[in-house]
Amino acid sequence: MAKKFGPDGVPVDVPSTPFRREKRSIFGDGPGPRGSGVGGSDPGRSARRPLFYDDEPTTRPMTRPTADSAPRVAPAKAEEPRTRIAGGPRPARDDEPLPPSRRRGIDDPVVGWLVVVEGPGQGCFVPLGNGLNKIGRGDESRVQLDFGDREISRTDHARVTYDPKGNKYYLQVGSGVNLVYLNGEPVLQPTILENGCSLSMGATTLRFVALCGDEFMWSEAERGPSA
């Protein structure tokens, strides 16, 4: 079983420690390496140092008057260049707002289904085809699982493979950071997927329904050249 311990009860917010403005390095004054230890602060410098504003806790972030009565230095002068993101502005995400659920047809015959049994889109299903089925929320995914669960990766959250030669199904995790769970356990390597297994990804729980098995499988001619 997956570990399910975790926080219990009502959490308490730890308040911030008020920062006392006392300008004395325990390493001695100035930016040099630690030195004499005691003293070293220059009262003159401290007096003309009204630039460090004590901050309040996070509760009122937007409009906080400075508690300091001393005049503020013009921020434009004092301000360090803002942290920049490499590459400058990247284009906005292209998968928003959520597109209407457009499913690309699987050209070859269906070999199984994933049915949403819990989470957004409960009761819906998506068909699986021969070979490798990459599952993602985006419409470029072969199996598009887009019923509103935005915790599902856009592409390649998980992969279900049907091997027609061995007549078996496999489940493995996709190429992103998100995990897929099989019967509650994370899938870390390709794992045999049995009919009726429960998969979960994001906030969605799926039941795997196999078409092929001991009783039925597509003939080689029917399943076409793709496999």
Add this chain to the structure above:
Amino acid sequence: MPADIAWGQMQGRRERQQDRVACLTWPNDCHLLILADGMGGHASGDVASSTVVDSFRRTYLERASLSQRDRLLGALQEANYALFDRIQSDPDCVGMGTTVVAVAINRGELLWVSVGDSPLWLFREGALRRLNKNHSVGSVLDERAAPPGASLGAALLAASRSELAEAVLGREIELVDAPHVPLELACGDILLLGSDGVETCSDEDLAALASADASASSESLVDCILREVAARDRPRQDNATVIAFRVTGPEPAVAPGR
């Protein structure tokens, strides 16, 4: 496990305080610490960090059934969507973003998610060690010869080493540090989370401050660190925020059947 937690911040010489923190502690000695260092937009770095911290904690609280790692990653993802929505609804917010480092401590096991360059350190047995990856361009390039995604790769090659390679920006996050295997904490360990303004002090200085008095409260350690940063009197001192988490006792035995 029982812990002594404190946090504090100072504005430095910046116009606004753009760092945001949430420290939650549960009666059964589980803990969640979140720190976000906002940036960008016209004046909205603080909007970004507030949005992300609020959404992160809300999602974490709501998702009780998932594994800890999933909970953290889900909360990160939800926070990213919240930021996207905010940017969509407010033109002033275009270009804003934030780092985020969030740690969850359950039964003495530490897991984290981290995007950006806000450090998470472990002070143990006199030594300070950085736990999370640093997503500055320099660090990312040092770590891997081939950058991860095509778009990010090109961006990295064109950027200077101190720029951020990744942050929470309301779009796909390509670099997330989220270990699968939890770190076991021991009594006496101190975790430090900071915004990069704290790195005015070197790791050695921070280690010296933490070792100065092993029994000092987290509150006094936070105070010491911030005073030390202030004492350096950097002309362009960035916002500095630090969270100290000191393990004060062993994880109590859990009754069977729980």
